Amino acid sequence: xxxxxxxxxxxxxxxxxxxxxxxxxxxxxxxxxxxxxxxxxxxxxxxxxxxxxxxxxxxxxxxxxxxxxxxxxxxxxxxxxxxxxxxxxxxxxxxxxxxxxxxxxxxxxxxxxxxxxxxxxxxxxxxxxxxxxxxxxxx
Numbered sequence: 341x342x343x344x345x346x347x348x349x350x351x352x353x354x355x356x357x358x359x360x361x362x363x364x365x366x367x368x369x370x371x372x373x374x375x376x377x378x379x380x381x382x383x384x385x386x387x388x389x390x391x392x393x394x395x396x397x398x399x400x401x402x403x404x405x406x407x408x409x410x411x412x413x414x415x416x417x418x419x420x421x422x423x424x425x426x427x428x429x430x431x432x433x434x435x436x437x438x439x440x441x442x443x444x445x446x447x448x449x450x451x452x453x454x455x456x457x458x459x460x461x462x463x464x465x466x467x468x469x470x471x472x473x474x475x476x477x478x479x
Contacts, residue, residue: 342374342375343375344375344376344377344415344453344455345372345375345376345455345456346372346375346376346377346455346456346458346474347376347377347378347379347417347446347449347450347453347455347456347457347458348369348376348377348378348382348414348458349379349382349443349446349457349458349459349460349461350382350385350386350442350446351459351460351461352365352369352458352459352460352476353378353382353386353409354386355460355477356369356405356409357401357402357405357406359401362476362477364476364477364479365476365477368476369476373413373414376413376414376458377414377415377416377417377453377455378409378413378414378415378416378417379416379417379419379445379446379449379450380416380417380418380419380449381419381441381442381445381446381449382442382446383410383416385442386406387406390402390403390406417449417453418449419445419448419449420452422452423445423448423449423451423452424448426448426451426452427444427445427447427448430444430447430448430468431444433468437464437465438464439464443461443464443465446459447465447468447471450471450472451468451470451471455472456472456473456474457471457472457473457474458474458475458476459473459474459475460475460477462474462475
């Protein structure tokens with residue numbers, strides 16, 4: 341089994357759910373799928389958002405996407421004690437950069453597991469010691 345190297349943030353996961361999403365994101369995910377993981381807080385946020393949607397074709401399509409992603413896709417990594425300590429140490433940074441709690445949790449999971457955080461908002465995480473960031477939306 342390949343060693344994990346990438347943590348996909350919620351906007352990247354959302355992009356993968358779009359039928360006509362960004363081709364670069366789809367291609368990179370296909371090439372690196374075995375190296376990718378999801379953060380449990382992002383998985384929760386995605387599923388919660390879908391549960392709050394009105395019944396209809398779009399909601400069903402997203403339910404099917406998430407079910408398949410969780411069944412056969414990247415592993416879901418927990419926000420654990422080490423990640424909590426990392427985030428607590430970086431709380432002033434989180435506040436200064438206006439990260440959401442979810443952003444901070446994803447960054448903490450990526451940093452403590454030595455994974456690159458794959459995000460559309462790379463500039464919000466730039467320069468954080470011990471955190472690698474990749475933006476698959478830009479060449």
